[in-house]
Amino acid sequence: MSIQVVPDAGAGAEDPAAGHLAAVAARLEWQPALFAQRPDRRMLLRLKAPWPLGPRRIRFHRNHGIELALSVLRPFLEYAGVAPEFVIGDYDDSLTFGALDAADLEVVWLDYARFADRMAPADLADWLGDRLRVLRGRSAAPVLVLDWDGPAAGAEPFREAFARPASEIGGVYLADRRELLAELDTDYFDAERSAVTGTRMSQLGAILTARLLGTRWLPALLAPRLKAIVVDLDNTLHAGVLGEDGAAGVALTDGHARLQRRLLALRDSGLFLALLSRNDESDVRALFATRADFPVGWDDFPVHRVSWQAKSDGLREIARELRIDPGAVLFVDDNPGELLEATHSVPGLHCLHARPDADETVAALDHFPGLWAFAETREDGLRSADSRANRDRDAVLAQAGEDVGAYYRELAVTLTVTHDAPGQLARIAELSGKTNQFNLALRRLTGAELPALLADPRWQLSTAQLEDRLSDSGVIAIAITERRDSALIVHDLCISCRALGRALEDLIVGRLVAGGPLFAGATEVVFPFVDAPRNAPARSWLARFAGRGLPEAPSDIVVPATRVAEAAVNPHVIIEAR
Amino acid sequence: MTGSPETAKIRQILETALDASLNGIANPAREQVENWDSLTHMEIIFMLEDEFGVRFSEDEIGRLNSEAEIAELVREKQAA
Numbered sequence: 001m002s003i004q005v006v007p008d009a010g011a012g013a014e015d016p017a018a019g020h021l022a023a024v025a026a027r028l029e030w031q032p033a034l035f036a037q038r039p040d041r042r043m044l045l046r047l048k049a050p051w052p053l054g055p056r057r058i059r060f061h062r063n064h065g066i067e068l069a070l071s072v073l074r075p076f077l078e079y080a081g082v083a084p085e086f087v088i089g090d091y092d093d094s095l096t097f098g099a100l101d102a103a104d105l106e107v108v109w110l111d112y113a114r115f116a117d118r119m120a121p122a123d124l125a126d127w128l129g130d131r132l133r134v135l136r137g138r139s140a141a142p143v144l145v146l147d148w149d150g151p152a153a154g155a156e157p158f159r160e161a162f163a164r165p166a167s168e169i170g171g172v173y174l175a176d177r178r179e180l181l182a183e184l185d186t187d188y189f190d191a192e193r194s195a196v197t198g199t200r201m202s203q204l205g206a207i208l209t210a211r212l213l214g215t216r217w218l219p220a221l222l223a224p225r226l227k228a229i230v231v232d233l234d235n236t237l238h239a240g241v242l243g244e245d246g247a248a249g250v251a252l253t254d255g256h257a258r259l260q261r262r263l264l265a266l267r268d269s270g271l272f273l274a275l276l277s278r279n280d281e282s283d284v285r286a287l288f289a290t291r292a293d294f295p296v297g298w299d300d301f302p303v304h305r306v307s308w309q310a311k312s313d314g315l316r317e318i319a320r321e322l323r324i325d326p327g328a329v330l331f332v333d334d335n336p337g338e339l340l341e342a343t344h345s346v347p348g349l350h351c352l353h354a355r356p357d358a359d360e361t362v363a364a365l366d367h368f369p370g371l372w373a374f375a376e377t378r379e380d381g382l383r384s385a386d387s388r389a390n391r392d393r394d395a396v397l398a399q400a401g402e403d404v405g406a407y408y409r410e411l412a413v414t415l416t417v418t419h420d421a422p423g424q425l426a427r428i429a430e431l432s433g434k435t436n437q438f439n440l441a442l443r444r445l446t447g448a449e450l451p452a453l454l455a456d457p458r459w460q461l462s463t464a465q466l467e468d469r470l471s472d473s474g475v476i477a478i479a480i481t482e483r484r485d486s487a488l489i490v491h492d493l494c495i496s497c498r499a500l501g502r503a504l505e506d507l508i509v510g511r512l513v514a515g516g517p518l519f520a521g522a523t524e525v526v527f528p529f530v531d532a533p534r535n536a537p538a539r540s541w542l543a544r545f546a547g548r549g550l551p552e553a554p555s556d557i558v559v560p561a562t563r564v565a566e567a568a569v570n571p572h573v574i575i576e577a578r
Numbered sequence: 579m580t581g582s583p584e585t586a587k588i589r590q591i592l593e594t595a596l597d598a599s600l601n602g603i604a605n606p607a608r609e610q611v612e613n614w615d616s617l618t619h620m621e622i623i624f625m626l627e628d629e630f631g632v633r634f635s636e637d638e639i640g641r642l643n644s645e646a647e648i649a650e651l652v653r654e655k656q657a658a
Contacts, residue, residue, distance in 0.1 A: 042625045045594050067617050068624070196620065196639055203624045 017344065023051035024343045027079070028336055028353045034079055034215075035364040039072070039207050047075040053083035056222055059103040060086065061135075063093045064111040065198025069206035069213075076214025080369035082222060091198075095131040097138060105221055106135060106143045107213075111200055112150040112158070121154035122161035129165025136169050142221045142446050146175045146209075149188075149200075170425070171448020173374050175217045180208055211367060219369035224434035226350065226370040227324045229266060230315060232333040233277035233284060233306075236354040236361075237296065242279055247287040252294060255358030260295040262362050266371060267300065270383050274303040274318045276331070281306040302388040311338050312345035319346075322387055323497040325436050325534050330368060332361065375426060379474035379496075386498055389470035393502065404503050405572035411468035414574040415507065419516045421578065424463045425450045427475045435494035436534040438505070440527055440542060443492040445480065458483050462512040466499055473498055479512035486523040488513060488561070493527065493538075505541050510568030511575065514561070525564045527557045587629055588648050595621040607644035622648075630656065 026049075033043040056077075060066060070086050077084045087103060093114055108128075115124050132143060145166075148158040155178065166172040181188055190202035201209070234241045237260060240250035252260075267273045273296075277284060284306045288298040298304070303321050305314035311333070319326040327348025333339050334354040343349050352368060354361045365371065393411065400407035407413075418424055429447040432439075453459040464477040476499035480492040495508060513525055529542055531552050543550050545567070546557050593600055595618050600606045608614045614622075623639055626632070626648065632655040634642065642648050 040628060041621065042591060042594050042628065045597075045621065045625075068620055071617070071621060193636070196636055203627075 019050075021340055021344060024340055024351065025336070026050050027351070028339065030075070030079060031353055031355075031364055032360075034076060034211070035360065035367055037363065038204065039211060041072060041203070041207060044072045044075050044207070047078070049075075049078035051081070053078060053081055055083045055085060056104045057085045057087060057102065058105045058107060058218065059100070059139075059141075060088045060107045060109055061092065061095055061097065062089065062109045063091050063114055064109075064200070066109055066206075068197060068199075068203070069201065069210045072207050073210040073214045076211055076369075077218065080214060080219045080223075082218070095128075095135075097131075097135050100135075100138045103139060103141050105218065106139050106141050107218075108132070108135075108143065108145045110146070112148055112154075113200060116150055116154075121148065121150065121158035125158045125161035126165070128162065129169070132165060132169050132172055136171070136448065140446070140448055141171075142448055143169075143172045144175055144217055144221060145172060147177055149177060149181065152181075168451075169448075170451040171429075171446050173217070173221065175212070177209065177212070180205075180212065184208070215367040215369050216372040217374075220372055220374055223370060224328070224436065225373050226271065226330050227328040227434075228272035228274060228318070228322055228330070229263065229365075229371070230274045230276050230318055230329055230331045231263065232311075232335070232338070232354065233275065233279060233287075235334040235356070236332060238294075239356075239358075242283055242287055247283070247290050250287070250291075252291070253358060255362065257293075257295055259358040259362050259365075262365055264296060264300060266365065267384055269373065270379070271371065272303070272322050272324070272384060272387060273301050274322065275301040275306065276304075276311055276314045276318065276333075277306045278308055278311070279306050302384055310341065310345070312342045315342055315346050315349060323390070323437075323500055327534065328436070330371065332365075379427065379430075379476075382472055382474045383498065386471045386473045389468075390498070390501070392470050393468075397502070407503075408570070408572035411470060412574065413466070413468045413502075413504070413572075414576060415504070415511060416465040416467070416576040416578060417462060417511045417515050418465075418578045419460055419462045420454060421461075421463065422454060424461070424475065425454065428461055428463060428478045428480070431475070431478045431494045431496065432480075432492050435496060436532075437497050437537045438493075438495040438500060438541065439532075439535050440493040440529050440538045441491060442530045442532055442535065443480070445492055453480065458518075460516045460518045462516050464508050464512055466504070466508075477508045477512060479509070481513060481516065481518060483518040483522065486521065487526055487558075488518060488522045488524075489526045489528070491528065500537060504573070506545065506567040507570045507573060509545070510564055510566070514565045514568040515577065519561070519565075522561045525559050525561055527559065528554070529557055530554045582649075584630070584652060585645075585649055588626070588645055588652070591622060591625045591629060592645060595625060605644055605646045609643070626652065632656065 030047055033047060074084060135143060148155045166174060184205060187202060188205040189200045191200050194200050231237060238250040238252050238256050242250055263273055285298055303318050305318055315326060315331060319329055326346045330350040330352060331342055332352045332354050336353060339351040339353060343351050352364055396410055397407050429445060429450060432443060432445040454461055460481045462479045463475045465475045466473040476496040478494050479490055482489045482491060490513060527542055529550060539550055542557055546559050589600060592606055596611060596613055623634055630652050638651060642651060
């Protein structure tokens, strides 16, 4: 790859635009080192991020030498925008933990073979669950546990036994190494070296585990997941240029077929796909219509921008149509110039250089921070179809004109509300963690904090599911409220961007807050609000709902309970409670 | 091996692992470089093995304490 931007350590200080471009160019240059099939330790150690990083304190509890993995974990985390501070405890088979100060994340990384002659895998999982309960008592941070690396026969009994304590404790995540262990087999280990390295892990095992930590597991716990992948067409989804080679002439290499299938898998995991291409739309439609060998079709993209406009304009339009922030978008293009132009014009946009060998792009997608998620919720599978339905909804809404009630009736809009349902905790944590635009207090509650709130009768955890005849949107809103005397405090209130634009915000908030068991007798509802660059929709709604302007500083906005109760009524929407 | 491409590669590996320039030091040795600790030593060993396609024994790992010693052992292993 040749990029005519020379990274200069001092460039950003004098010229922010040049500094930004140099940083983006550097990110593209990092790709071969990070996403190689077998990353090279020397190349990794030489990488030092010239872009801004956010500090994160990550504490490791271990019983073996992990330092040689952590040294190469740093560049992967820097690529994810994290400046890691590693806190590494002494070797401790007994996981005593001791007194712990604050950390953003706890990681338990054990060599399970050290317990092999003392405990069966299921007993070890039970014991580990007990130790994690102790850890939970001392730290509210998410806990990542690297899973079984002992004899293969023990893997399933361990995982099966560990599932129960992990779900009971809350905020505990198992890092699945099965695929990596199967791929490397005995190469994952290098017992001969353990006397000098302090671990059975091989050099290759350490690097590849570090990559999974730095690109999948830790980013998934430290930042909201990305929401969309926008892909270029020519020399990205296929080899060749449609306008020159024609629909029959562009090549679907084996690598490009794998890339297309991987994109579909990412869509099925809950990410939006969008197509952005400089071509004539009729040519691109004809391409997808005639190339039956292409795994992806035109309709697999809920949004397309095929025109001769600047790609940055197309990206902004796609984000607007998907109702997401451009900062939650990954743009994949084979042209570094397009990537630089787009990231310069669209702040926060993530980018990935599509390589001539499409398998390299597949490897990059497999490890791009923010694409991978721990557990796919029911909503992940609904998202794409729901977003496609938004276009039809907009048409019905336009036809209804001033009579919004007709729109609700026509679509048979149904809102189903739950309060204090244990089965909703994962979705509550997901919406609290990832919602940016309609998020009033930006509490970012984690799965670790929710079980205690669920058990506390002063707190109410509410969800709203939205469905109409076009699609099931799934659970699209949450509220976490606390009763204090005659006031109800709405500590967390989030509505998914997919549910915005349907003029349902008042009803959703009304049902979440006033429809719950803690509302009776309340005289006022308090909405804590924190202003942020991306939550303008929440600000606008609250200002209108409260009938007053909002200060810029974090503030508690008090609304009469009667106002919230009135909002909970809409005769044109079907309300169900569970 | 002095002045050979291999020596230059060894010097690059040492500078990467130590995160420091070794300009002006004729034969960097473990005892004279402050941050050449046991972790850094293993980083150096791994990078040497990757670069030259060799594998050092536990005993050899303990004896590779300077650039010259590394160059000598790499030469021996490559010749074997």
